[in-house]
Amino acid sequence: MAHEVETRKKTQAEFEYAKRKREEEMRGQVATFALMIFLTLVAFTAVAADFSAYYVVPTILLLAAVQVGLQLYYFMHAKEKGHGTPIFFFYGGLLIAFTILITFVTIIWI
Amino acid sequence: MDINKQYSAQTWPDHPETATLEGKNKFVGFWLFLGGETVLFATLFATYLALKDKGPSGMEITASQLFELPLVFIMTMLLLTSSLTSVYAMFHMRSYNFRAMQAWMAVTVLLGAAFLGFEIYEFNHYVHEFGFTYGHSAFSSAFYTLVGTHGLHVAIGLGWFILLMIRNAKRGLNLYNASKFYTISLYWHFIDVVWVFIFTVVYLMGVVG
Amino acid sequence: MSSTAQAQKKGFGATLWDYLTTVDHKKIAILYLVSGGFFFVVGGIEAMLIRIQLAVPANDFVSAGVYNQIMTMHGTTMIFLAAMPLLFAFMNAVVPLQIGARDVAFPFLNSLGFWLFFFGGVFLNLSWFLGGAPDAGWTSYASLAIASGGHGVDFYALGLQISGAGTLIAGINFLVTIINMRAPGMTYMRMPMFTWTTFIASALILFAFPPLTVGLFFLILDRMFFANFFAVEMGGNTIIWEHLFWIFGHPEVYILVLPAFGIFSEIFAIFSRKRLFGYSALVFATILIGFYGFMVWAHHMFTTGLGATANAIFAVATMAIAVPTGVKIFNWLLTIWGGNISFSTPMLYALGFIPSFVAGGVTGVMQAVAPLDYQLHDSYFIVAHFHYVIVGGVVLALLGGLHLYWPKMFGTMLSEKLGKITFALFFFGFHATFFIQHFLGLLGMPRRVYTFVGDQGWDLYNLISSVGAAFMALGVITLVINIIMTSVKNERVGNDPWEDGRTLEWAIPSPPPFYNFKQTPLVRGLDTYWIEKMEGNPEGMTYAEPIGDIHMPNNSIIPFIMSAGLFVAAFGALYFIDGDKAWPLPVLALGLLITLGSMAARSLKDDLGYHIHKEDLLKEGGQPGGH
Incomplete structure (x- = not known):
């Protein structure tokens, strides 16, 4: 059983590559966050602006679905292997x- | 797996949360649990939608009168931001930076606690201003049960965060607790996912009417 | 140093403590088997009382109220406390062995799942002694359940909530075990059928139990904490309960019957000495049944008045399920076809299963026709149908599986002679009891009535049905005698007592050592043990690793305490609504405190397990004996 975990020291190049990857990912996540805030603002504005419910309800449901997708794939790392x-x-x-x-x-x- | 084994940023694996078999099991098991939780919240949402604005004949309180968007907006921002701070914590966990991880988790806990405080204020407000108690109507039961179940999840999440932070405060990161930190962060994001639907389906659609 | 040999040397107290704290899947299997068997007997006694009451018209053996309680508890006990735990017993005993794992993914949660089920079941049955059992039927439809006086329905809701949590935990545990813990080479399409059906049934548990949890919470909140989900005068809606119950309830049927299919698939392959015919078709049919299982629940509600469109959709979906089920039936028939059949006791159950289950399936398709269902609904036809499916499918599988796996679990064979007598009595009794009930239903006898007026043409049929039930009881008594005699004789058997085992569990000693596999096996194909046997490998398996240290989890009493906490809390919640006592709220808080405290203890104290050292493994001697 794989209870023993092999540890291996990364070479400097590998280490820096992994670090750069992580930081790139972090930037992506911050951008995702900005997008999520924007989507939320759009949803609240659409409701506050008192448009017809026929337009608003499908729109805010769609925005919620997009936002959940972002949470899943970027914040919860579902796009990783x-x-x-x-x-x-x-x-x-x-x-x-x-x-x-x-x-x-x-x-x-x- | 040796719990006392010391790592450095260079020997720390890229995916410490799934480096051990226990970690892999926890990771898969928790995702499955979230799948079940999805169904659980869906039934609560469905019941809420079925019972929205329903009450004894002559009931005058409706969703569009009850909800106030500014408060909900603040709560949404708090929870969304706490989701980001939890992502920061996981970034530092994977970078083997224990102190930064703990710090970001502390921020997450503060934001979550503020969210919970607002929620308690909100419920209190409904009860005292509108007489909208739990037994007031089918609508009130469905509303408090849905939003309250989410609030209960937040409270459990806060307790879980705090317990993990205290337990590991002195011993730093290892492969035994890395998966635990990762699991609570998944849970926290899921709570945010549910809230996205609560503010959309309950509050925004409630105000739209 | 097998685990039973160890247990025999220990005193009673030590053995009891061992079972209270165990996290070993094989011992948890025995716990499930014993407590599931106990509840099976309890449910069986309730069934006998029902048949005694209905044996003659205008009987006053029990009163109407008591009859309602007996009938409710018979259904609830048999489904939640007998059938599911007994299936969990075989899943726990066999699945980790079949996939070449040393334990399940979460041994601690495995134990927790059992104790939650156990305390939930005990809580539910305590209702008999504390003011009356639940009496709103096993479906506990909200309008009736809300109106039911006393605390019976509260016991139902709280007891099922606790045991349901245990079931959900067990389901997730099996899913992760099968996803992550398979031995090298054990691809998904090399998994034995019982493992496959366990996998799909666990997925159904994962998605079907949350709606039940929510529905039961609504019932608890309505009855005990002033909510109005089902109170129509407060804007509530009782149809919500019907939907929630059947969104759970229909997949539940497949949660029960899929593992039963798995057991029969193993039996057919072993005792026909043939590879399963159309293995991949069987797998695909299992997945398809699992999927359809979620899309048909409203066929239980045709007469509720959902409208013609909804009824039509659910009718068609329901009929569609017959297709993958038919695929399975033909696969089994073609597995037997041309096989070298041995008519052992498990095989008799499997052969008896096919016509019985087909009969149940065919009447199921009849009810899928919505207009006909308006005639059949709530009649004895329905009772006959679901007993043909559950007894003819699940119980026959449990009895067959019991004979098949008894040597693997306990290291000794049940008597074949008594086993065959059990089968004959039970099988005859089953058909005598339920076949005639189809006609009772068609003649208009409604279900859930505590008595009936004579001379409507029902008298003789009811009497025949009751006599049949007595034969089933005789069958179960024979089984108990068999178990006692076998245990007293205790003739030990080798690895492969049926001599035709095909999968990994038969490659290791009976009962297996507590670490299961000294070396993790390398799986080289479907029916891996059979492949090794055919190639003349005396060790029965190819190894994936050299002998090395084995990591094992520690025993723990925490699951027991955690479940006991909820058991205590449930009493507080139950009596809270009475309002005339001071203790319910403190008791509720105390119980929750015990549970939360033991959760905190679990998370604060590291539990890293221990290692069995290579030297100790080598000392135990070479390979376990052959067959």
Whole structure:
């Protein structure tokens, strides 16, 4: 069993490459954060501006979906390698979640 | 795996959270748990949507009268920012910078606590200003249960953060606790994911009517 | 130094402590088997009381109220406290061995899952002694459950909440075990069928139990904490409960029956001495059933009035499930076809399963036809149908699996002679009890009635049904005698007592040493042990590593205490609404404190496990004996 973990000292070049990669990722995450704040602002503004609900509701739902995608792939690292199985199950959960939501806004006697 | 093994920034693996079998198990297991949590929150959302504005005949309180956007906006900003600070903490965890990680986690906890404080204020406000108690109507039960379950998750997350920070304050990073830090950060982001839908579906769509 | 030999040397107290603290999947399997077996007997006694009451018209053996309690508890106990734990027993005993793992992914959580189930089950059954059992049916529909007086339904909601948490934990544990802990070479498409079905059933648990959790919370909050989810006069909606219950309840059927399919797949392959016919088709059918299982729940609600469109969609989806299930039936038939069949006890159960389950499946498709369902709904036809599926599918698998895996779990064989008598009694009794109920339903007898008026043409059929139930009881008694006799004789068996084992669990001693595999095996194909046997490898497996130190988890009492805390808290929550006592709130707080405190203790104290050293492994002697 792989309980013993091999440790290996990185060469200076490897170390700096990994560091640069991490910092690039961090910059991406900060940009993601800026985008998320922007999306939130758009959503709140759209509601505060009192547009017709027919436009506002689909728009803010779409914005929420985009924002959740950003959280998943950038903040929760789902775009990194080795996330295939977990993400598959997460989407399985989303599919069932979606089914339940559809049900409860259509067929509960209202 | 030896818990006392010392690392340096150069011997620290790129993905310390999944470097051990225990770490891999925790990582997969927690993602699966989040899949189950997704379904759990979906049922709460679905019930809320079904019972929104429903109450005894003659009930006058509706979502559009109840909710105030400025407060929700502040809470949203707090939680979103705490998500970013938790990302910073994980950046430093992967860079083997224990002190910076602890510091960013502390900031995350403060932001989360502020969020929770506002939520308690909000609930209190509804109860005292509107008489909108838990047993007031089906609408109030569904609202408090959905938003309260999220609040409970925040509170559990705060306790979890604090416990981990205290427990590991003196011994620094190792491969045994790296996966634990990573797991709580996943949990914290998930809480933010749920909140994105709460502010959209409950508050914004509530105000739209 | 096998674990049982060790246990025999220990005193009773030490053995008890060992089982209270164990994190070994093989011992947890035994815990599940014993407590699941106990609840199976309890549920069986309740079934006998039902059949005694209904044996003759206008019977007053039990009163209407008591009958409702018995009927509710029979269903609830059999599904949640007997069938699922017994399946978990086999999953725990077999799946880690089949994939070549030394334990499950989270041994601590494995123990926690068991103790949560156990305390939840005990809590639910204590209702008998504390003012009456739940009486709103196992489905506990909200309008009835909210109106039910006393604390019966509270016991139902809280007890199932606790044991449901345990089930969810067990499900996640099996998923991660199968995803991460497979031995080298064990690709997904080389996994034995029982492992595959466990995998899919665990995925169903992961997604089906949260809606039940939420539904039960709503019920608890409504009944005990002033909420209004189901109170129509306060704007509530009772259809929400029906949906939540069946969004859980229908996948639950597949959570039960898929592992049963897995056990039968193993039995068919072993006792036909053939590779499973169409292995990949079986895998695909399993996945498809799992997926469809989530898309059909509203067929339980055709008569609720969801509208023609919804009924049509769910009717078509329900009929579609018959296709992958049919694929499986034909695969099993073609596995037997041309095989070198040995009619051992497990094989008899498997052969008996096919016609029984097909009958249950066919009546299921009948009910999928929504207009016909309006006629059949709430009649004894439904009772007959789901007993054909659950008894004809799941219980036959449990009994067959018990005979198949008993030597692997306990190192001694159940008597084949008594086993066959058990099968004959049970199988005859099962059909005598339930076949006739189809006709009772068609003749108009409603389900869940505590008695009936004579001379409606139901008298004889009900009597036949009750006599059949007595045969099933005789079958179970024979099984118990068999178990006692076998345990007293205790003739030890080797690695592969059925001599035709195909998968890794048969390559190691019975019962396996506590670390399972001295060396992690290298899997070279489907039915890996069979491949090694055919190639004349006397060791039964190829190794992926040299002998080395083995890392093992420490035992822990914390799961027991954590679950006991919730058990205590549940009493506080239950009596809180009475308002005439001072102690419920403190008791609720105390229980939660115990649970949270033990969680904190778990997280503050490092539990790194220990190592079995290479020298000690070598000292135990060369290879475990052959067959």
